[in-house]
Amino acid sequence: MTARTAESPGAPPNFDRQRLLDQYRMMCRIRAFEEAAVGAIADKLVLGAIHPSIGQEAVAVGVCGTLDRADILLSTHRGHGHTMAKGADPVAMMCELFGRAGGCCSGKGGSMHIADFEVGMLGANGVVGANITIAAGAAHAIKLKGEDRVVACLFGDGAINRGPFLEGLNWAQVFGLNVLFVCEDNGFAASTRTQAMTAGPGPAARAESLGIPAAEVDGNDVLAVEAATKELLADVRRGKPRFLVAKTYRLTGHTGVDPAPYRTAEEVAEAWTRDPIARARGLLETAGYAGDDLAAIADSAQREMRAAYDTARAAPWPDSDLAYADVQDVGDPRMVAF
Amino acid sequence: MGRMTYIDAARQTLAEEMRRDPTVWAVGEDLGRGGVFTQYKGLVEEFGPDRISDAPISEAAILGAAVGAAMMGTRPVVEMRFSDFALCAVDELVNQAAKARYMFGGQSRVPMVVREPIGMWRSSAAQHSQSLEAWYAHIPGLVVVTPATPADLRVLLAGAIRCDDPVVFMEHKDLWALEGEVPDGPVDGDPIVELGRARVAREGRDITIVSWSAAVHGAMAAAETLGTEGISAEVIDLRTIWPWDREAVLASVRRTGRLLVVHEAVAAGGFGAEIAATVAETLHGDLRAPVRRLGAPRIPISYAPPLEDRVRVTPEAIVAAARSMVGQPEAADG
Numbered sequence: 001m002t003a004r005t006a007e008s009p010g011a012p013p014n015f016d017r018q019r020l021l022d023q024y025r026m027m028c029r030i031r032a033f034e035e036a037a038v039g040a041i042a043d044k045l046v047l048g049a050i051h052p053s054i055g056q057e058a059v060a061v062g063v064c065g066t067l068d069r070a071d072i073l074l075s076t077h078r079g080h081g082h083t084m085a086k087g088a089d090p091v092a093m094m095c096e097l098f099g100r101a102g103g104c105c106s107g108k109g110g111s112m113h114i115a116d117f118e119v120g121m122l123g124a125n126g127v128v129g130a131n132i133t134i135a136a137g138a139a140h141a142i143k144l145k146g147e148d149r150v151v152a153c154l155f156g157d158g159a160i161n162r163g164p165f166l167e168g169l170n171w172a173q174v175f176g177l178n179v180l181f182v183c184e185d186n187g188f189a190a191s192t193r194t195q196a197m198t199a200g201p202g203p204a205a206r207a208e209s210l211g212i213p214a215a216e217v218d219g220n221d222v223l224a225v226e227a228a229t230k231e232l233l234a235d236v237r238r239g240k241p242r243f244l245v246a247k248t249y250r251l252t253g254h255t256g257v258d259p260a261p262y263r264t265a266e267e268v269a270e271a272w273t274r275d276p277i278a279r280a281r282g283l284l285e286t287a288g289y290a291g292d293d294l295a296a297i298a299d300s301a302q303r304e305m306r307a308a309y310d311t312a313r314a315a316p317w318p319d320s321d322l323a324y325a326d327v328q329d330v331g332d333p334r335m336v337a338f
Numbered sequence: 339m340g341r342m343t344y345i346d347a348a349r350q351t352l353a354e355e356m357r358r359d360p361t362v363w364a365v366g367e368d369l370g371r372g373g374v375f376t377q378y379k380g381l382v383e384e385f386g387p388d389r390i391s392d393a394p395i396s397e398a399a400i401l402g403a404a405v406g407a408a409m410m411g412t413r414p415v416v417e418m419r420f421s422d423f424a425l426c427a428v429d430e431l432v433n434q435a436a437k438a439r440y441m442f443g444g445q446s447r448v449p450m451v452v453r454e455p456i457g458m459w460r461s462s463a464a465q466h467s468q469s470l471e472a473w474y475a476h477i478p479g480l481v482v483v484t485p486a487t488p489a490d491l492r493v494l495l496a497g498a499i500r501c502d503d504p505v506v507f508m509e510h511k512d513l514w515a516l517e518g519e520v521p522d523g524p525v526d527g528d529p530i531v532e533l534g535r536a537r538v539a540r541e542g543r544d545i546t547i548v549s550w551s552a553a554v555h556g557a558m559a560a561a562e563t564l565g566t567e568g569i570s571a572e573v574i575d576l577r578t579i580w581p582w583d584r585e586a587v588l589a590s591v592r593r594t595g596r597l598l599v600v601h602e603a604v605a606a607g608g609f610g611a612e613i614a615a616t617v618a619e620t621l622h623g624d625l626r627a628p629v630r631r632l633g634a635p636r637i638p639i640s641y642a643p644p645l646e647d648r649v650r651v652t653p654e655a656i657v658a659a660a661r662s663m664v665g666q667p668e669a670a671d672g
């Protein structure tokens with residue numbers, strides 16, 4: 001079987017205009033959140049590493065925005081967009097980035113461990129590829145319990161060279177689990193071009209070698225990502241794991257402080273011409289929305305995230321006693337002086 | 339009371355817990371045919387292949403999947419065959435299972451049991467013989483259990499399955515056939531409280547020997563010999579090494595004034611060092627002899643029996659060390 005390429009909707013297709021408007025709004029919010037977060041590094045409010053997904057918003061919104069609230073999401077260290085698109089509160093996320101009380105992980109995880117179990121987001125992961133086997137296990141439990149929800153597992157193209165990628169995909173296939181694997185292929189594994197370190201034709205071929213059909217889409221086209229996700233989820237909900245490769249580009253560095261000198265200015269400038277947000281906006285304008293209205297949506301997102309920034313900055317530090325909480329029940333360090 | 343082997347205690351307890359709680363399931367390599375040591379024999383017939391689940395030889399996937407399944411409300415019992423093989427899944431156990439609850443701010447629990455058979459067993463050589471319990475004791479978030487008897491295996495496995503923490507459950511391969519007294523009927527009461535509680539295996543006045551897992555039996559044999567020489571040794575079986583029963587050890591050493599820690603694992607960086615340091619810090623003024631440890635030299639386990647035996651802590655070595663600590667001279671080649 002060869003990788004299928006989902007048809008790009010092109011312009012102007014019979015797309016749901018209201019839906020695209022909502023997707024555009026969410027992409028603007030994710031972009032604004034991350035711009036505010038990157039700005040907060042210089043203000044010494046973001047304390048540890050953050051990994052922006054600027055330029056990759058269409059994957060987050062196209063995949064995670066298509067999931068039901070009861071569905072499960074496993075994400076990566078570059079997971080702000082996925083998490084927001086699944087429904088998490090950006091104020092709680094910003095508090096988490098700042099290590100403050102009110103953070104979605106009580107200030108104990110930071111950007112790389114953002115999780116919101118209320119919306120089915122079972123965690124970003126600081127270890128590349130580690131979420132893949134966990135996602136398979138979450139789906140395994142869903143099957144054992146006879147539930148009909150699905151698990152979406154997003155990871156980068158660098159993850160396909162790790163053992164858990166093979167082990168997790170094999171597991172999902174042999175047990176017939178409801179997992180949609182999504183390789184968010186931005187071309188870079190940290191600061192190295194993934195292709196230079198990856199044998200063979202790439203992620204889709206690896207999935208297909210295990211009998212898991214794969215589709216490839218333009219990951220900067222939110223409608224294409226959504227359409228492919230919907231199509232694959234129909235199979236996934238029947239216990240057939242599926243694989244989506246969303247080709248995209250990381251418009252900023254690996255971390256919030258990485259100037260990314262390992263690529264040329266021309267390459268990055270060219271990539272900006274494929275900015276997924278501008279692309280969605282162009283489609284909406286073609287479909288009759290006023291540019292001013294669309295600009296207002298972007299401005300509103302900026303204001304929302306500046307407010308989140310201000311709220312998080314004003315939030316207190318967590319009580320330091322929390323350092324001892326939620327370690328374990330048996331052998332609880334609060335109960336025993338070691 | 340009836341008699342039961344260590345392996346039957348394991349099998350029966352898992353079956354009882356699976357009957358009691360439908361969210362408990364087991365997963366690992368070769369479980370369908372009964373597990374590598376037959377500790378799952380017959381269970382697939384009762385519970386079916388979804389709950390006694392064969393897995394690919396993919397330790398990372400077995401453990402990672404268990405983490406996801408535990409976070410989603412089931413209670414996986416994970417079989418690693420040999421603790422050595424669990425090293426293929428260190429990230430999944432140390433970075434994921436142990437930390438998920440903490441780093442997600444308490445949103446999640448990871449109730450899983452990871453069975454890792456440990457220890458030297460019939461020329462199994464360097465990659466099938468290790469005792470790595472101290473590694474896991476070092477990791478915040480994990481509970482580490484090392485039963486020495488069928489009765490303890492029974493109650494501690496029930497507690498491990500019922501508790502909400504990830505538990506590394508280390509059965510000693512050389513004990514599978516060991517028979518012992520076991521209380522009649524299913525495990526009752528709250529077995530979780532047994533995790534972290536030591537057992538005084540033998541009472542004594544002159545020296546405290548602290549041990550766990552198979553080494554307990556060597557300590558008991560040594561205590562018997564010491565008794566014939568007029569030395570009264572107290573043997574404490576820790577049963578779990580995280581948490582470890584600090585109070586039981588300190589109370590005993592306060593009375594005897596002497597501590598000898600005995601374990602099969604490599605002595606350097608072993609858990610005996612933790613116990614020795616704690617006792618030295620806490621009871622310095624009460625000690626009548628320097629604290630001592632007996633463990634393996636820092637060399638891999640060999641295949642040939644004489645080489646394998648060279649790293650064993652024997653009852654004779656325990657007797658010699660104890661004898662010297664109570665003021666009687668060690669044998670020349672002790």
